[in-house]
Amino acid sequence: MKDCPELNFMSQLGQTVLQQGIPLNGTFELTPRCNFRCRMCYVRLDEAQMAAIGQELSVQQWLEIARQARDLGMLHLALTGGEVFAYPGFRQLYEELCGLGLLITIQTNGYGITESVMQWLGKYQPFQIRLSLYGATNETYRKLCGVPDGFDRVNTAVDLIHRAGIPLSAVTTLTVDNIQELAAMERYAQEKRFPLLNTALLMPAVRGAVSESRVCSLDLPAVIRSKEKTPQPRQEHPIMWDCGSYRNGFYVTWNGKLQLCTFMDAPAVDALPFEENWQKLLKQLDAYREPAQCADCAYKAYCQRCPGRLAAWTLPDGKIDPAFCELARTRALK
């Protein structure tokens, strides 16, 4: 079989990036604001909640972080929220970022992508758009996200994105409110020709957010017992190896903290100056060890943990939420 030059290029880049600790993949969480009020959201904040925690960064601050990260090797940049189109100055920021030599992914619920937005988004195109899809009807969007015309607006956005030729993929979070529409969502994705992934693991709220994730979660042990393929045990390895972003990715929160991902908020450092603080973060992550209760866990080999998930599922007393551990136990017993 002939070598595939594209795979060789990416593989070589990936290896060197890991060895040298280069921040190839960045995520900017521009705002915790959102035009949706999804019941299971782990990050959305209202104005009063935001004011108690910190301040959104300005466009110039984001651009400075982007330039410094790019100079250190950032190529991929994902823009997320909340909802990115709810960030004041999003268009100005986005258009400036488009001149920096980055591959930009816009993560959005799609509601704000209208004809007039596509006038400028279609001109300076992102590398891809990743859509959060919540249902296949307006009724489900109303029930789950608190918007009366969500599906219609998202459908319009999908058509606009396709017409512009922007690569599109989607992810859906399955809850008790939309599980009955999973098949319809999959048919919709097939008809509109975009890949759709789904996840049913609702993450606990982080960094001051409040959510109904426990109430609207599916019965995950039951899902594992009935639907998941027989799980294979994983080999023992250091916890940080469970993270695809370790030593190559980073997350900057809406109030300017540099951390590994949206869930793992410690260790965290200031985003600027970027190079110095990226190195600080790497050192602190290198020193991270798994929680004590995981060391002797009988079900460790079946646990779909990563440092971020463990951080999000850690209770105030420092123990991992038994509901998360139950999932590993269920897989082990399957």
Place this chain on the structure above:
Amino acid sequence: MVYSYVYILEGDRLKLKDGFLLRNIAGQHMAVPVGERSAELHGVLSLNKTGAFLWQQLSREQNVESLICALTETYEVSQENARDAVEGFLAQLRMQKVLEE
């Protein structure tokens, strides 16, 4: 890092076309589309060492012969191999629709 241009091939003259940023990340060279060029290419053009060198040469007006000359002056390579490299590179740019004709 070089903000670079891609040339339109017209006979012996190569004309400027804008819209790519030449980057070197962890020793890997690539040209990343910027601005309106991003509507034509959702990805990067990966360049080997020779490709990156020729890309940088193309930041000034060139023709096929001057590119060959630049290669032979910088690297220990024969005229013939340099010509193959230049013509192959320009063909790749054409195939990626980075050159207009």
